[in-house]
Amino acid sequence: MxxxxxxxxxxxxxxxxxxPQQNGVAERKNKTLIEAARTMLVNSKLPITFWAEAINIACYVLNRTLVIKPHNKTPYEIIRGRPSLxxxxKPFG
Structure with a gap:
């Protein structure tokens, strides 16, 4: 490791x-994921039973679209060394 x-x-x-007070960065990332999943469920009018799928997809999308400032790359690009496709x-739901 x-x-x-x-x-x-x-x-x-x-x-x-x-x-959690000692790990603000991770807590903020978790909050971003939760907000994204909640928004996806509300906009798609799907029940809360799809929460796990919404979290998984939110994580997948955020890792491929959010740009990390000092590197000017997405998390996917930093780890894989190539841009994501x-x-x-498609829209969730």
Whole structure:
């Protein structure tokens, strides 16, 4: 794990379990995913039983579309080293 993180330029930070105050970046990412999934479910008029699918798709889309500023690349591009293909994507629902 250390080798992979070093190779990809990932800085690992540790925090105490069950203390979200110490991990603001991850908590903000989770909030973004939850907001995206909630919006997708409301707009598609699907029931809450599709929550897991909405979260999975929101994560998939955000990893391929949100640009990380210092790198000017998406998370997918940073890890895979190539741009993602998103032409096949359709609206949720």
């Amino acid at each position: 250390n080798w992979f993180c070093d190779m990809k330029g990932i800085k690992r930070e540790f925090s105490i379990a069950r203390t 998103i032409d096949f994507m």
